[in-house]
Amino acid sequence: MGNPSNKRSFIDENGFYVSTPLGNSMFPFIRGGEDLAVIFPLKEKPKKFDVMLYERQDGEHVLHRIVKTAAEGYLVRGDNCYFEEFVTEEQIIGYLGKLFRNGNTKKDVLESGGYRTAVRLWVLAYPLRRCVYAIWKRMTRRVFSLHRKVKTLWEKRK
Template identity: 40%
Template sequence: MRKSTFEEEIARNGFLLYRNVGDSMLPLIRQGKDLLLIARKPEGRLRKYDVPLYRRDSGQYVLHRILKVRENDYVICGDNRWRRETGITDRHIIGVLTAVIRDGQKLPVTDKRYQLYVHLWCDLLYLRAAVLWCRDLPGRIKRKLCQ
């Protein structure tokens, strides 16, 4: 039996419900614990703070947050990352996060608690980036020394 792709699931059902792999969206999304509800991509452009599920040209699926909407692409970054990604266009986007289900409780992206988290987390990006950069510094030094 062939597994279906995320694109096929969304086309068939109008949504995708799955558990993520990776830690790039911590602390909001915990790997293998939280369920994610991804809806079909809306018409038109996405907005700042939306969390699209997109497929990179390499074929890798990624779920990260939009930090800036530009004329031809988006500036995107994971909540647990400090490096921003550019060059993601509407053609890459498959769907958009509509809710996180944690411990059986549904947290829609329209919830006031979610909105507060998003603004605090994203509006303090430069402070968060400095903390994450410092956190990752020992690993970068170790990799340089082991080359």
């Protein structure tokens, strides 16, 4: 009972691990604090679009998606992130095998064809999303900078 401190050994012993992922790095495909993620140990080599639970060098556990496979490991990225990480097979604890939403533990969201298609489109559209994100960031930076300038001028006038 309680928080299994070592997910890897729990998975090895029981063949699965279930938890509610925290954070929004995988939004919209995994909703932090809401969805239930079932992690299974790797049985075969993971493929592009698979979601992996892995351990960072600092011990943090992360659930992100493979966006590219290489001979030495995998390039992973959160669906709501704009940076990649390189992960070796030794770092991988398991893969996301089932995903339950809205407390419905009878329906595995990953089984839905629409979900799988949306994931592929989302990953393939990354260059476009990144471009839009960069423009948006630049625009908001300019707006904030302009706002600061106007505020300073206004205060000087007073």
